[in-house]
Amino acid sequence: MEIGIIGLPQCGKTTVFGALSGGESTITNSMLNTNKPNLGVAKVHDPRLNILQDMFNPAKTTPAEVKYIDFPKSQEVNIKSKGISGEYLNYLQRADALLQVVRSFEDPSVPHVEGSIDPFRDISLMDLELSFSDLTILERRLEKLANELKSAKSNERDIKLKEQMILSRVKKDLEQEIPIREQDISEEEQKIMSNFQFLTAKPMLIVWNIGENNIDNSQIIEDELRSQFARPGVGVVTLSGKIEMELGIMDMNESNEFREFMGIDEPALDKAIRSSYELLGLISFFTVGSDEVKAWTIEKDIEASKAAGKIHTDIERGFIRAEVISYQNLLDSGSLGAGKKKGLVKLEGKSYNVRDGDIINFLFNV
Ligand SMILES: Nc1nc2c(ncn2[C@@H]2O[C@H](COP(=O)(O)OP(=O)(O)OP(=O)(O)O)[C@@H](O)[C@H]2O)c(=O)[nH]1
Ligand SMILES: [Mg+2]
Structure with a gap:
């Protein structure tokens, strides 16, 4: 899963990036001053993985990432004049x-580009930027389609007309300030839309960067914001x-103690990741063994053969069956062997819907 961080200049993007990908130590001066994007990786903390590790004692344990x-900064400066473009847009x-x-x-000591602190205004401004970027792409494509239609052969005409119809409708709704993620788009239309990777079609997690002195109210603020932003494809965390960036460089015990003292009940990293999983409809399954215990991230409701493909395309291609036990059943049985004896390890076919927490062994043939 890859998440792009956006926001107005100086709103705390790099600080939050540091908090979410391992603390202050990951942010260096050079990162603040180059033109290259910062790439960070966060390990997904999943208590189930620790339990599986104790059970299987593997040489290696690999969390999801x-x-x-x-x-x-230099990319952001353009934001108000030209919209999002170039390399920034590609990412x-x-x-x-x-x-x-x-x-x-x-x-x-940190001046705001708009001269005052007003998070709701800032969200609207960002929404406008995202819409602007999508509208530019839509307009360009519609122009091209109109040209192509003039000389299109009859067998291509229908497809192009259909695309024109969908894109015109999407554009009209977007001009009414309805982000694409909230528009009514059929599964068939979705196929055409996915070619464009529109920004307002992407799920969005709003991270409300509260001040140090507001931590006590963090839950109240979050609940209130949740009700205000109860829109499809949008999540909010404070x-x-x-x-959090300072906490990120402490060791676990130290940071836990400090969090307790501050009244922060969950590390921001865990909270943000949990919300991202919910927002994107993601779940985890596990593979286990003496060599490695590993967590894999997949979309909800995908078939076993597709889940196998996350591990290796060969396993998807040569898929025979999946041996599956639920996390809870494995835990109750105490070991995989005991689970097998009780008949709790099931043999499932290609179309089995993988569930969150499934422990899977894929049988395949290439
Ligand atoms: N007091 C306080 N200052 C913060 C907080 N988050 C960020 N800052 C400060 O705000 C300034 C900007 O933070 P950055 O994380 O660099 O913001 P940015 O959005 O990456 O900025 P650009 O990349 O320049 O657009 C820095 O001086 C931070 O120390 C916060 O939670 N509290
Ligand atoms: Mg920055």
Whole structure:
């Protein structure tokens, strides 16, 4: 999973990036001053993986990963004049989801580009930028289609006309400020739409960067925001970028103690990842063995053969069966052997719908 970080200049993007990908130590001066995007990887903390590790004692334990991309300042400067473009746009288009950092912290030493702290205004501004970028792509494509239609052969005409119809409708709705993720788009239309990787079609996690002095109210603020932003494909979490970044360089015990003292119940990293999984409809399954215990991330409701393809395309191609036991059944049985004896390890076919927490052994033939 790849998440692109967006937000107005100086809203705390790089700080939040640091908090989400391993703490202050990951941010260096050079990162603040280059034109290259910052790429960070966060390990997904999943308590089930620790239990499986104890059970199988593997040589290696591999958690799932989330990649974060943060963009340098120089790219942002353009934001208000030209919209999102160039390399910045390419990176965002590739992302599975967007994470919008919104400044709500007060700090006179950090001037706000708009002159005042107003997170709701900032979200609208960002939404406009994203829509603007999608509209530019839509207009360009519609123009090209109109030209192509003039000389299209009859067998191509229908397809092009259909695309023209869909894109015109999407454009009209977008002009009414309805992001593509909220528009009514059929599964068939989705196929055409997916070619464009529109930004307002992507799920978006709003990260409300609260000030240090607001941590006590963090849950209240979050609940309130959740009700305000109860829109399809949008999630909200509150966190204090600055504090979380500092906590990120402490060892586990130290940071846990500090969190307890501050009244922060869950590390921001875990909270953000959990929300991203919910937002994107993602679940995890596990592969186990003495060599490696590993967590894999897949979309909800995908078939066993597709899940196998996440591991290797050969396993998808040569898929025979999957041996599956649910996490809870394995836990109750105490071991895989005991689970097998009880008949809790099931043989499933290609079309089996993988569930969150399944422990799977794929049988395949290539
Ligand atoms: N007090 C306080 N300051 C913060 C917080 N988050 C970020 N800052 C400060 O705000 C300034 C900008 O933070 P960055 O993380 O660099 O923001 P950015 O969005 O990456 O900025 P650009 O990349 O320049 O657009 C820095 O001086 C941070 O220390 C916060 O939660 N509290
Ligand atoms: Mg930055």
